[in-house]
Amino acid sequence: MKAKVLSLLREQYPEYISGEEISQRLGVSRTAVWKHIHKLRESGYQIESHTRIGYRLVHVPDRLYEHELIGLLKTKLIGRKIVYRETVCSTNELAKELAQEGAAEGTVVIAEEQTGGKGRMGRSWYSPSGQGLWFSVILRPQISTAGVSKITLVSAVAVAKSIREVTGLQAGIKWPNDILIDNRKVSGILTEMNAEIDRVNYLILGIGVNVNTRPELMPPELAGTATSLAEQKGARISRIELLASILNDLDAAYREFIKGNFAPILSLWKEMSVTLNRWVRISSINDTDEGIAFDVDDEGALLLMKKDGSMKRILSGDVSLR
Amino acid sequence: MKAKVLSLLREQYPEYISGEEISQRLGVSRTAVWKHIHKLRESGYQIESHTRIGYRLVHVPDRLYEHELIGLLKTKLIGRKIVYRETVCSTNELAKELAQEGAAEGTVVIAEEQTGGKGRMGRSWYSPSGQGLWFSVILRPQISTAGVSKITLVSAVAVAKSIREVTGLQAGIKWPNDILIDNRKVSGILTEMNAEIDRVNYLILGIGVNVNTRPELMPPELAGTATSLAEQKGARISRIELLASILNDLDAAYREFIKGNFAPILSLWKEMSVTLNRWVRISSINDTDEGIAFDVDDEGALLLMKKDGSMKRILSGDVSLR
Numbered sequence: 214m215k216a217k218v219l220s221l222l223r224e225q226y227p228e229y230i231s232g233e234e235i236s237q238r239l240g241v242s243r244t245a246v247w248k249h250i251h252k253l254r255e256s257g258y259q260i261e262s263h264t265r266i267g268y269r270l271v272h273v274p275d276r277l278y279e280h281e282l283i284g285l286l287k288t289k290l291i292g293r294k295i296v297y298r299e300t301v302c303s304t305n306e307l308a309k310e311l312a313q314e315g316a317a318e319g320t321v322v323i324a325e326e327q328t329g330g331k332g333r334m335g336r337s338w339y340s341p342s343g344q345g346l347w348f349s350v351i352l353r354p355q356i357s358t359a360g361v362s363k364i365t366l367v368s369a370v371a372v373a374k375s376i377r378e379v380t381g382l383q384a385g386i387k388w389p390n391d392i393l394i395d396n397r398k399v400s401g402i403l404t405e406m407n408a409e410i411d412r413v414n415y416l417i418l419g420i421g422v423n424v425n426t427r428p429e430l431m432p433p434e435l436a437g438t439a440t441s442l443a444e445q446k447g448a449r450i451s452r453i454e455l456l457a458s459i460l461n462d463l464d465a466a467y468r469e470f471i472k473g474n475f476a477p478i479l480s481l482w483k484e485m486s487v488t489l490n491r492w493v494r495i496s497s498i499n500d501t502d503e504g505i506a507f508d509v510d511d512e513g514a515l516l517l518m519k520k521d522g523s524m525k526r527i528l529s530g531d532v533s534l535r
Numbered sequence: 536m537k538a539k540v541l542s543l544l545r546e547q548y549p550e551y552i553s554g555e556e557i558s559q560r561l562g563v564s565r566t567a568v569w570k571h572i573h574k575l576r577e578s579g580y581q582i583e584s585h586t587r588i589g590y591r592l593v594h595v596p597d598r599l600y601e602h603e604l605i606g607l608l609k610t611k612l613i614g615r616k617i618v619y620r621e622t623v624c625s626t627n628e629l630a631k632e633l634a635q636e637g638a639a640e641g642t643v644v645i646a647e648e649q650t651g652g653k654g655r656m657g658r659s660w661y662s663p664s665g666q667g668l669w670f671s672v673i674l675r676p677q678i679s680t681a682g683v684s685k686i687t688l689v690s691a692v693a694v695a696k697s698i699r700e701v702t703g704l705q706a707g708i709k710w711p712n713d714i715l716i717d718n719r720k721v722s723g724i725l726t727e728m729n730a731e732i733d734r735v736n737y738l739i740l741g742i743g744v745n746v747n748t749r750p751e752l753m754p755p756e757l758a759g760t761a762t763s764l765a766e767q768k769g770a771r772i773s774r775i776e777l778l779a780s781i782l783n784d785l786d787a788a789y790r791e792f793i794k795g796n797f798a799p800i801l802s803l804w805k806e807m808s809v810t811l812n813r814w815v816r817i818s819s820i821n822d823t824d825e826g827i828a829f830d831v832d833d834e835g836a837l838l839l840m841k842k843d844g845s846m847k848r849i850l851s852g853d854v855s856l857r
Contacts, residue, residue, distance in 0.1 A: 358683070406729070410683060410687055412656065
């Protein structure tokens, strides 16, 4: 109902709409209308009111509210259920708990702030309130663990593509799933899974995007390596539009992947890659290798051509571009 | 202290030991001795007592108590912490919860009964009270998910080897990790993991062994395909001895694996395999294949030679021996 009141206010903007009209069109009492207006104001919406004229929406808060997001989604699977929190320790942790309790595929956990945001390899992820996108998606693909790397590529494509579409910035993908602009990181993806050898039970895609993060407030260890879309663009970016775009792109790409159409996604990945055909150093759990990032194979593994001409297939690791 | 009282009773067996002597040797009061004897009786130990003569142990219950198990363990890593329960829904589920809360590597969860025991591929596992071994081990290897199949082979070797040593029965391994005797299943292993693409956070080895399970009480769908060690041997088998042996073997083999010595484990696996060089049908999530089980490679994948001479590498699936 709050969403319906909001939609009437929007429809009428920049004019006023009377409480009487809202009450009639939604079939609720004047008191109920007043209560919803009050709730909207509490959520950060600025609504002017004048006796006998009515209400007018003057400011929409920069929040990732479900009732705002839903109108922008064209998804079939992802976002069927949305869990929104002002603050969480980590959206991946909350998503894991929900998945363990049986949450449906496509559940999205969104937070304005993470107090213990996680990156890959046990690192932390700086997630200040209201400045970025910090969200997790629960997926339940019927695949073996060997297929999970592919889904990481699917999600990297969705994020990079959306950033390009919404901001016009030249987002590139660093293998396997960092999104860079001008060689600095704007987004990272942390894929976690619960699996048997035979099959994935569930998979959590944790996506962080530095949207309007102010670079001067970033932790010093990120200086020079991280950036935000706003910093690159020189203007604030709408977080909710970008979020909707990522979820829409991810939904489309994931459903293609599930149908077995991975090839077009892989070629998009290659197009947007900033890793391929460059000299790289890759650190994995046990090894460090250097060479030319020659190609990415059908399973998402990086094929590294070493100095001596030998080829090494690498499933996971940290790439430094040289 | 209960364990110390028990050990004095054992030491003295078949003679009596006086309450006075127990009290002196352990430095506790006569009342304390009496209380411990009482607790032991409550746990199922039969202890005769005669005024002025003392106590005599006459029967040890068939239970997997931690204080009994510890004396049989020679492990360095596995069994550092033991969680014992009369009944649980599933030892893997409890182990997962403990691992999520940070339980140390080597934690073992043991139950006399599972009310919702799980098998691979979402199947159930018949786990009647006191008749088998139903336990889970928490491991935290520093490996990528690609290495997890190897640990499944490691555990299959430990279980098959222990069954051979303790019972003398010719246990064989069906790829990847079922233990068969006379072509019928006595043990299964359910490996579950929580992982990122890059690394395993933790891994749960769930091991079920039909030790003294009475075949006539097994669910009808297991008739003809499952058996128990007692049925094969024609005699009851000590569950706790077998459990200790499996944990000892697993500890040794896992520590070798961690050091990088997988080759000797793999050759033991091959020696005990009943799959290799046989015509098999393999059902995996998306495919069914038939052919000769030609070899198992260094990553635990099965190499299947098909009718047309082509070779297929299979990471996971269900094997039917033809």
